[in-house]
Amino acid sequence: MCPAADPSAAAPAPPRTAVTRESVLDAALTLFAERGYHGTPLSEIAAALGIRTPSLYNHMGSKQDLLETILTRTLDDVLDGFADAVDGLGTPAEKLHAATRVYALRHATHRREALVVNRDAGGLDEPDRSRIRDRRREHERAVRAIIADGVRAGEFQVGDPALASFAILEMSVSIARWFRDDGPRTAAQVADEFAGYALRIVRYRP
Amino acid sequence: MCPAADPSAAAPAPPRTAVTRESVLDAALTLFAERGYHGTPLSEIAAALGIRTPSLYNHMGSKQDLLETILTRTLDDVLDGFADAVDGLGTPAEKLHAATRVYALRHATHRREALVVNRDAGGLDEPDRSRIRDRRREHERAVRAIIADGVRAGEFQVGDPALASFAILEMSVSIARWFRDDGPRTAAQVADEFAGYALRIVRYRP
DNA sequence: CCTACCGATCGGTAGG
């Protein structure tokens, strides 16, 4: 209707910095997070980088490969972050607090990655889809185990550790959907608050 | 690679019941929830109904119209459910418990609708996108107001009602992502448990 | 409800 003012040409000025595999992944990450994997044509990724679509193939194997790389890296970071956060901690309460804090913080500081994981993981072809899904379950199971430990130790009171872990994990994931860098709260403030919510959900009383 | 065993032909047998606007909307809802709006071609909706793609236009204006109808109905139901649930209740704790319960229950029993709202609301064109977004904010504000009331009344203890309401709402939304009808818990059990979590998050002590 | 068909756009390739 109005081709002179195309609203999908979101990138205002093609930056003439060097295009690398990393800059392609970064542009793809931004656009996948905004419009979804299926809603993002390669032509828009190219336009954001100031190059033509076929030139993207100097930096990637395929559009799927872009998604797969983004998801694999993101899940690796989440699992590493979890391991680092709980390492050396003693009680289930300490572990649950630290695990929730780092998970919540990650979702405030890596919003694009979280949005793509939650929206487009199903867009992968097998066997990558199963691999990614198993990685997510690994993290879920680890958090559930902490809660179950806390229940056994008499530290927590929940009817079902699986339900509580879903609630804690998913409220943290949602931070990616509403957090703004220029908002009234810092990422660290939100993460601390949510870590506190996690302990409340499992009825931990210090 | 293997055209004889096309995995995207998910509908096994085209049911030869009457195709209506409602059955088109239902098939679209199932497929949008599974693959996303942009990931679902009209040809698959038609195939699920056992008709050809152009025949869909006897029951709809456009693909966008399908999405818009699904989202509008869903948001209407959420707001109506909220109003009915808190109507006549007295204390903030009663209201928050009832509002969370009905919201959680809805996400367990209307999983497809919830997945489409959360994934594809951005796929709408203006002005529908803004209208839908405003409806969601209306619900958020109402829940936040209950929490703020509870804090003022000394019933709840939270640093920031906005943060607590996001946590409560979004953990409930997530039910749509993992709940299974054939799982170990009924929708009502999950809803009751989550309503309890909501009161824990705001530190309500009966 | 169908067949026949449209222009546009998709991801991707050839060949420099």
Add this chain to the structure above:
DNA sequence: CCTACCGATCGGTAGG
């Protein structure tokens, strides 16, 4: 990094 181009598929229309 480009132009030129590919077959496939998209949402949608014409005309019965």
